[in-house]
Amino acid sequence: MDARTGAKAWSRLLTGSFPAFVLLQGSLYAAYGTESPFLPSFLGERGLSASEIGVVLAAGTLIRLAAGPVAGHLADRYDATRAVLGCAAFAAGVISFAYLLGYGFWPLLAASVLHASAIAALAPLADALTLTAAEQEGTFSYGWVRGAGSAAFVLGTLASGLLVARAGIASIIVSSGVLFLVMALATSRVPAASPREPQASLGLDGVRELLAMAPFRRMLIVAALVIGSHALNDGFAVILWRGAGIGPSTISLLWSESVASEVFVFVLAGPWLLSRASTAQAAMLAAGVSVLRWSVLASTASVPVLAVIQLSHGLTFALLHLANMRLIVRTVPPHVAATAQTLYGTLGLGVASAVLTGLGGLLYGRLGAGAFWVMAALCALALPLTVGLGRKAGKSGATPVPPT
Structure with missing residues (x-):
């Protein structure tokens, strides 16, 4: 590949949807990396015992397993993968801040269940859009975008440690909430899947x-x-x-x-x-x-x-x-x-x-x-x-x- 061909390839890559998908997946996995390592400790500081923390985390897992397929069905039923993803990311960002209002078992359990419902399908629907765009545009690989997400997870984990040291453990809730809202914004920048004919199945x-x-x-x-x-x-x-x-x-x-x-x-x-x-x-x-x-x-x-x-x-x-x-x-x-x-x-x-x-x-x-x-x-x-x-x-x- 000569310099001119390489420059054209880079131009197509950077002017296509690749940067928006990197922001989409990067903000998603950075939010996960920021929140997940310290969430149990946050719950403990808000008055939950070890057994109650286990119940709250397990409830979130169970809700995600149920809510994910429902969101996928809605995305397919109405041919609206991007819209469902954007709404879910926005809801995840807003609901994140509900953790800050909760003290004790029941309020935090409610916040966990609502938050888990919102984040359940974020990664699968983001993957669906990324895969479609990678196939249609042919300028980037799905793996490039997913790799950026993995790197963002690591950076989010490292950043959360610094944030907790400087601003307290509640900072992880603020930072992850902001990152989910950034993801919602990024969703509006990525292309929607091509319209298709309605299907009965x-x-x-x-x-x-x-x-x-x-x-x-x-x-x-x-x-x-x-x-x-x-x-x-x-x-x-x-x-x-x-x-x-x-x-x-x-x-x-x-x-x-x-x-x-x-x-x-x-x-x-x-x-x-x-x-x-x-x-x-x-x-x-x-x-x-x-x-x-x-x-x-x-x-x-x-x-x-x-x-x-x-x-x-x-x-x-x-x-x-x-x-x-x-x-x-x-x-x-x-x-x-x-x-x-x-x-x-x-x-x-x-x-x-x-x-x-x-x-x-x-x-x-x-x-x-x-x-x-x-x-x-x-x-x-x-x-x-x-x-x-x-x-x-x-x-x-x-x-x-x-x-x-």
């Missing part, structure tokens, strides 16, 4: 249509097994490492290393790999590397070994997520695209992570590091299922596409 019929698609069903199961297995790592790896005598600064570096690898795969390695491998091959690689990753964590807490294996996070999570996004784009009919995204977020990710987090606590309590052998076994179970991800859609109503 919506609501429960749309869910049945999606679940009748063998590749989509397999994708949900593979995601539940492989991405769901990360729940044990998220909840108990730090506990395991601290018990092995690894210091906080080293743990922070190990954790940052995994996030850096996630950004690298989203932005560079993932799109490159998916241009050369099928969806099934990418999913098989992610599942296989996950088996290796959890086997290593079950076997050793050696820092040099952990430093190497943490680099695999980009393959075990980001690559599989990119492959799943490509499968949705290529096999799911446009009239149920938003529903597909929210089902993926709810069943493939949310329910699986919630179940395996609870199960992981029981397993870790009994087996310690050996609990990671169970996660490795789950990923091994996913390996044969990845083969079916390359098949054409059947009776789903989707337009057949070449195997991916």
Whole structure:
């Protein structure tokens, strides 16, 4: 590529919707990164006991699992993905400030439930719009935008620590609320999905249509097994490492290393790999590397070994997520695209992570590091299922596409 061609490519990239999508996903994940690490502490300072904090957080999770598919259905039913996303982001920003008015269990529980309802479909609907624009414009990759979101999450987490130190823990509520409002503004700047003809297969019929698609069903199961297995790592790896005598600064570096690898795969390695491998091959690689990753964590807490294996996070999570996004784009009919995204977020990710987090606590309590052998076994179970991800859609109503 000569200089003139490169300059034209950059011009098309920067004058298209790419900057708006970076702002959209960046503000979303920065809001998550700002709020999520310190929210339990905020609830504690507002008078909640440890058990009450658990109930409030669990209630939010349950509401998100229910509200996400509802928002996806509304987006598909009225062909209004951008409008539903914008309204939800605005509501999330406004409702965030309700936390500041709450003291005690019931007011904070109400704030948590309302906030969870608003944020439930933000990531799936943002992904749906991003994927559509990336396919239509052809000037950027979905992974570039999602990678920017992961980087923004890290920056938000770092910024929240500084804010709490200087302005108190309530600052995370203000900053996350503002970021959700920025997301609502960014939503108005991204292109809406192309208008389509009304379809009858919506609501429960749309869910049945999606679940009748063998590749989509397999994708949900593979995601539940492989991405769901990360729940044990998220909840108990730090506990395991601290018990092995690894210091906080080293743990922070190990954790940052995994996030850096996630950004690298989203932005560079993932799109490159998916241009050369099928969806099934990418999913098989992610599942296989996950088996290796959890086997290593079950076997050793050696820092040099952990430093190497943490680099695999980009393959075990980001690559599989990119492959799943490509499968949705290529096999799911446009009239149920938003529903597909929210089902993926709810069943493939949310329910699986919630179940395996609870199960992981029981397993870790009994087996310690050996609990990671169970996660490795789950990923091994996913390996044969990845083969079916390359098949054409059947009776789903989707337009057949070449195997991916």
